[in-house]
Amino acid sequence: MSSVGRPSVSGAVGSDGLGQPMKRSVAMAGLDSSPGSIDDVDENEAREEKKRQPVKRACNECRQQKLRCDVVQDPYMACSRCRRLKLDCKIESNFKRVGKRSRNAEMEREIIELRKQIANVHANAPASMSQQHQSLQQTQLTPKAESSHVSPVAAYHTPSAMSADHMGSQEAVASLLDLRSGFDPNYMRNGNHQFKRIEDVIVLLEKVTELFDLFFVFYHPFLPFLDRDQSPDDYYNTSPLLFWTIISVGARRYQTDTHLLNSLAGPVSRLVWSTLADIPQSYHVVKALCLLCTWPFPTSSTSTDPTFMLCGMMIQVAMQLGLHRPSHTQDFSKFRVELMEEELRDKVRTWAICNIVAQRVATGYGQPPSTLYDWTLSSSDTADQNFKLPENIRSRLEIEKFCDKVTKVLYTNRRDPVGLCSDQERSALISFLSRDYDELEQVMGHNDSITSLYLRASNLHLHLSAFFDDPTEKDYRERLLSLYVATTSFLETAMNLETEVGPVLSYSPYYIYQMMVAGGCTLLKLCKSFFASHIDMEYAKGLFNRTIWAVRGVSVSNNDLPERLAEVLAQMWRLGGTSPERPTNTDVDDTLMLKVRCRMSMSLLFDSVWRWREDVRTRGRNLEAYLKNPTNPDSGADSSATSSVGAMRTMSSTPGVSTADPSLAPAPVLTQNTLGMQAPSNGMGNLPSGFMEPNYEVFDPLNWLLDGLVDLPYSYSPVPGVETQGIA
Structure with a gap:
């Protein structure tokens, strides 16, 4: 009974009975251990093996962006991200990430240095642009003659037409532009001349003023919803797309520069799609789309005419921005909106014009309209003057x-x-x-x-x-x-x-x-x-x-x-x-x-x-x-005496x-x-034919019947960035 409650020490007492503890051997410990302890030994061995392997590192590009990297070091294989983006995939032990703030500061220093270089160029050649502009003024063509007339000097200013040193500095500045520094590459000065630029097309300030005057005198009465009292700079600051759209419409019959319309078609079209891809947040983009759907860029094939598609996007963008509910703009914005009366009236006018244009496009193209004649457009009898249309x-x-x-x-x-x-x-x-x-x-x-x-x-x-x-x-x-x-x-x-x-x-x-x-x-x-x-x-x-x-x-x-x-x-x-x-x-x-x-x-x-x-x-x-030899309406003779139908x-x-x-x-x-x-x-020039499609589908909803069927003996300047011939 005396042994009850005493701890057992038989496993720890020696054979001599003195009670001195004895160390167990590793072998004995292994025999006495439970099966789970064997796994602990395996984990230790695996841990030691990992310590002996080289440390896996990400490549420099992935480390800079803090992204997961799957680069293989032995044998070396570039990571999937670098291969996809065609980047230089390498691992450097002394690589350090560069913060955005320091990188932006470095870009600002480079911009300041490049501005100094541009100032030096202006001091050495102040009259280069004015001389070129005077030479261009001497070339006067009719609106329809630009396609058949080949001039050694383009009627619009491209970088190749200027001083090489001058444009090299400008392009360098444009590539390193930081918008926070307040520099605008599309609004530059050269001596006493100012001009706007979109891609490689440059329009002098004098031409900008003329084109705006042409637009408001001849075109705006057909769609009267813009404010003529605003300056071109005001329109540009409000929406670059709206500014360039007005310039494009004014250039349709601009005799001073008959090449300007075709040269603007590609850049402005790309600006339209890039603006829509960025999800417009300004209703002034809707104004630009109204103008483009009313006076689209010229094309020789309806299969490449995006007007009906742009018209649908015009309505959708307008509704996304809440133009159909102009007095409740806050419901369509995550920011606090303080609606002014003048802005409310402008939105009501824009929504009305948007529906007018959509209806005309639908009627002219033989398609169902996407209009929405809601309360906003039916409230002319209301007491609120802000909803009354002109x-x-x-x-x-x-x-x-x-x-x-x-x-x-x-x-x-x-x-x-x-x-x-x-x-x-x-x-x-x-x-x-x-x-x-x-x-x-x-x-x-x-x-x-x-x-x-x-x-x-x-x-x-x-x-x-x-x-x-x-x-x-x-x-x-x-x-x-x-x-x-x-x-x-x-x-x-x-x-x-x-x-x-x-x-x-x-x-x-x-x-x-x-x-x-x-x-x-x-x-x-x-x-x-x-x-x-x-x-x-x-x-x-x-x-x-x-x-x-x-x-x-x-x-x-x-x-x-x-x-x-x-x-x-x-x-x-x-x-x-x-x-x-x-x-x-x-x-x-x-x-x-x-x-x-x-x-x-x-x-x-x-x-x-x-x-x-x-x-x-x-x-x-x-x-x-x-069709290769159609009748020439300006002559009493056949256009081709050798034609089989002559x-x-x-x-x-x-x-x-x-x-x-x-x-x-x-x-x-x-x-x-x-x-x-x-x-x-x-x-007269000659266009290649080959437009005929033997199995042309009459009821194709994207094409008109005459697409590819008429080949006139007149030259046509292709629009950059826009396909003009053939059936898509």
């Missing part, structure tokens, strides 16, 4: 609302595969819409000439639906007569368009040109149908003739879409072989029915070109040779050409001076 904007907004009503009533039937309303309903719907148009016309009263032109365009948009009518309907002739009246009214208003500065048709938006082409196609079809017995054929031919010349007058660059479509209209008239006598068969038939029916009111244009192409093929003509060309004529066809109107009544532009150059 009269010229309000009246044009009402016109576009009417166009939207026409589109939704006639072309958005969910029960029809192509969205058309039923034949039984169309007659009644047209009657109601015509009454709405009459009321709108009465409310408008005596408006300015530009608003009247937009009003006539909306009426044409309404009555173009007559081509979808059933010929067996009893009021079919009356509907065609209303279409004819709407067409002639619009075309006459367009070709007599004048403001206080004179004729301005050549400065009109792209939408007006599109409606003019639709009007020309309407006259063409009516004059070659049974309906010709109900109209004055001589007047209709003369109006068609003037329409072609008016469309050519809208062209801003050789071989752009207006000029190509004018040539197509001329060839369609000639291929029809209209005789001067009235047709003897006046019975109603289905020749006016459309096969292309998915592009709303603009289906007429697509259908006309499709029929023209099929007509050429069925007659067994060499279509490629025919004999057929002498049988008919093109509008404006006095040849053997007495049925065609004589020389055009509408001259280039009436259009507000200079006479086009007679210089």
Whole structure:
């Protein structure tokens, strides 16, 4: 019992019984240990093995960015990041990270040194830019002659055109720019001259002032929502994209520098996409998109025209910034917003113009509109003066609302595969819409000439639906007569368009040109149908003739879409072989029915070109040779005497050409001076063909039928950064 509670010491007492502890051997310890202790030995051995291995280090580039690195040292293999970014992957034991503050300080010191070098260059050559500018002023070309004229000195200033020392220093400064230092590479001084720069295009301050004046005098009345009292510097500080867009629109007919428009197309287009990629935070970007969708850069192919896509982005950006709720901007921003009354009025105007432009783009391209006519645009009767639009904007907004009503009533039937309303309903719907148009016309009263032109365009948009009518309907002739009246009214208003500065048709938006082409196609079809017995054929031919010349007058660059479509209209008239006598068969038939029916009111244009192409093929003509040698509208002779269709060309004529066809109107009544532009150059070049696509898809939603079908014998300066020819 005495042994109870005593600790056992048998394992620690020696055999001599003296109680001295004895050390166990490693072997005995191993035998006496539990199985888990063997793992501890293995871990110790592994730890020792790791100590003997070299330490894994990241490469210099990954250490600088504090990123995980997978470099392999033995055998050496660069890390995946350096391989992907093509960096020099190396490991240096003495490498130390460089902080951003010290690196920025070093860049600032280099910028200060480079500024001193630029100052020395200015002191040595103060008059270099002024002499070059004077030499450029001596070169005067017409707006359409820049493509065929080759000048040894470019009309815009590129780095290669300046002093090598001067531009070398400027480019070095631009590459090391720190925005916090207050230096702007796009606004530089040279002696007494100042200029703006975008990529390699430089515009002197004097030209900037001229281009702004041209914009506000000739273009701004068509879209009056910008403040003319602001200086170009104010616009640039507000939004560089808006500044360069105004410059680009003003350069469309800038005779002092006829190359400027094409040289700006690439840089400004890239600026647009880069600005949108950065998620715009300023509603002034929406203003720039409104201008670009109204006056897009010239192109010779609709497959490369981004206007409809930019229009959708314009609406989306505007809504993301809260322009449709201008009095609740705080709900669309994470920052505190203090809304001023002037800014509120500006946002309301911008949202109205945004919807106006979106509606016109949708109508002109034959697509559904992306407009949103909400309370903000319907509050003209409110007591809040900040929501009241200027009269010229309000009246044009009402016109576009009417166009939207026409589109939704006639072309958005969910029960029809192509969205058309039923034949039984169309007659009644047209009657109601015509009454709405009459009321709108009465409310408008005596408006300015530009608003009247937009009003006539909306009426044409309404009555173009007559081509979808059933010929067996009893009021079919009356509907065609209303279409004819709407067409002639619009075309006459367009070709007599004048403001206080004179004729301005050549400065009109792209939408007006599109409606003019639709009007020309309407006259063409009516004059070659049974309906010709109900109209004055001589007047209709003369109006068609003037329409072609008016469309050519809208062209801003050789071989752009207006000029190509004018040539197509001329060839369609000639291929029809209209005789001067009235047709003897006046019975109603289905020749006016459309096969292309998915592009709303603009289906007429697509259908006309499709029929023209099929007509050429069925007659067994060499279509490629025919398009390589189109009729020259400025001469009475064929453009090519060796063409396989040359004999057929002498049988008919093109509008404006006095040849053997007495049925065609004589020389055009509408001259280039009436259009507000200079006479086009007679210089002719040759473009390569090869545009033909044997299996061209008629219903491709991204292309017009004439893409790649017309190859004019005029040179066309390609736009940098923008594809201009061929089918994408």
